[in-house]
Amino acid sequence: MSSDNTYILGHTATEMVRLTEQDRLITMGMDGLLPELPDLAGIKRVLDVACGPGGWALDLAQKYQHLQVLGIDVDGGMIDYATAQAKAGGLDNATFRVMNALEPLDFPDNTFDLVNARFLAGFVPQNRWSQVIMELRRILRPGGIIRWTEQEWTGTSSSFEQAEAYTFQAMRRAGQLLAADERNVGITPLMRRFLSDAGFRNVREVAHALDFSAGTGVQRAYAQDLWMATVLLQPFHLALGVATQQELDDLQQRVQEESLADDFYAVWFLLTDLGTKP
Amino acid sequence: MTRLYQMDLYEIGEGRVLPELADEQLADTHRVLDLWCGRGEWVMATAQAHPEMQVEGIDTNADFIEAARRQARLASLDNASFRVLDPLHASSIPDGSFDLVNARFVVDFIPLDSWSLLVREGLRLLRPGGILRLTEGDSPITTSPATERLSALLARALWLAQRNLDPPTNNGQGLLVTPKLGRSLRDAGCLDIQHMAFVTNFSAGMPAHAAVCQNLATVYQESTPFLLEREVTTAEEVASLQAQMLEDAQAASFNAVGFYLTVEGKKP
Secondary structure, eight states: OOTTSOOTTOSOHHHHHHHHHHHHHHHHHTTSSSTTOOOOTTOOEEEEETOTTOHHHHHHHHHOTTOEEEEEESOHHHHHHHHHHHHHTTOTTEEEEEOOTTSOOSSOTTOEEEEEEEOGGGTOOGGGHHHHHHHHHHHEEEEEEEEEEEEEEEESOHHHHHHHHHHHHHHHHHTOOOOSSSSSOOOGGGHHHHHHHTTOEEEEEEEEEEEOOTTSSOHHHHHHHHHHHHHHTHHHHHHTTSSOHHHHHHHHHHHHHHHTSTTOOEEEEEEEEEEEOO | OOOOOOTTHHHHHTTOOSTTOOHHHHHTOOEEEEESOTTSHHHHHHHHHOTTSEEEEEESOHHHHHHHHHHHHHTTOTTEEEEEOOGGGOTTSOTTOEEEEEEESOTTTSOGGGHHHHHHHHHHHEEEEEEEEEEEEOOOEESOHHHHHHHHHHHHHHHHHHHTTSOOOSOSSSOOOHHHHHHHHHHTTOEEEEEEEEEEEOOTTSTTHHHHHHHHHHHHHHTHHHHHHTTSSOHHHHHHHHHHHHHHHHSTTOOEEEEEEEEEEEOO
């Protein structure tokens, strides 16, 4: 794959809708935009890497008007949407640019006070991690903070578990899986190591759990996310030859049924690593 | 069978217990009970950190209780006590005896279909407004292929064992215990249900490395008969995986995290 289309969920309007809703759920589940950094002293210039439709960056700019928030994403459609949202909301302090986090970034050294990144594992090839993290370090000022979040999912849907298994197999074939086996993406055990190896100091890790089991009030919203993800991953599954169209069609049907069932249980663990550039 | 992953061992060793309770909640917490207390690690750490509390542990294993009592005596912990009792049938303890009932990493002691029984009994032992506190983890995630394979085998064996009790809702890839905690408290009518997620990084060089790797080695050692009984592996494979796991865990490149979840609810 060339380096501008490694995102396993693809670039579609449906993915834009999914990411917008997912962003809302995550911020709600984490109890805020920057729950680990209640004190924003010394933070003015913020970069959101792989910002998608810009939900987090826009909310941050809205809530903290003294911040200058910039979002970058490889997908021009996402950036156009985010830019239009900023304009519609009258947010002069939120801007967006098309930029690929796998390439050298078009910013001078020491530009940002805070670099935020969520779910990089969806597009970073296995052998590019250190380069990506080093580049984020370069554009942070000394004393600047990286805030990086990845995820693990556990739930009672055998069909979503199967969809994940296909995803991990396909990621393995595409050179995008870090895990020792194919039961998870394998990024969470490595985040601290990657940050330390890139020279970040005072690395700390904070976990959040989002429960979206039946009876929690957010089951339907998350079920929609799981179902849309399963549908959007189909081209990736097919391209890497891990399942047939028929198998995938049956699967997405079952994901929808199971995730809306009365006996559905699921927890989404989010791991956020924070580190300081010396 | 053995107790499964105890991802909080390092935290407990450092005296970090009940991190989520606010001062006013702690002030209302005097009588604490730990179900399946094992050798009493949590009870003793809590008794030490909170001398104002009376902390009791119960377990069905008389050897564990004896060891726990010995340790408490050595540490001169007058506010820690232990007795041999089955937490699912603790009718000798009167209703409403405790302000907080704790159960951590007990999934292996109770079949998953007994969660409702555990929650019911825990609530009976609490005063109204008292806190039921459950903590469980899923399989840890490591960069060691042998460790991952052992975790997968154990998850698979547990899934096969539970399949007869409960229709399977997954493919046996994970333990699937954390998602059920909140639901079991909701179904029992608990109020103010809170989720607190934790992560222990036990990579090479991290302070938790030794304690958690030791725990994993014990878990996989002691669960070997169970893995063989469920026919998910062979004696040769499991022995070789265990040896490889120990070697991997000592490598400087070993990276690992374990997520765990504490869910609390109040008795109405």
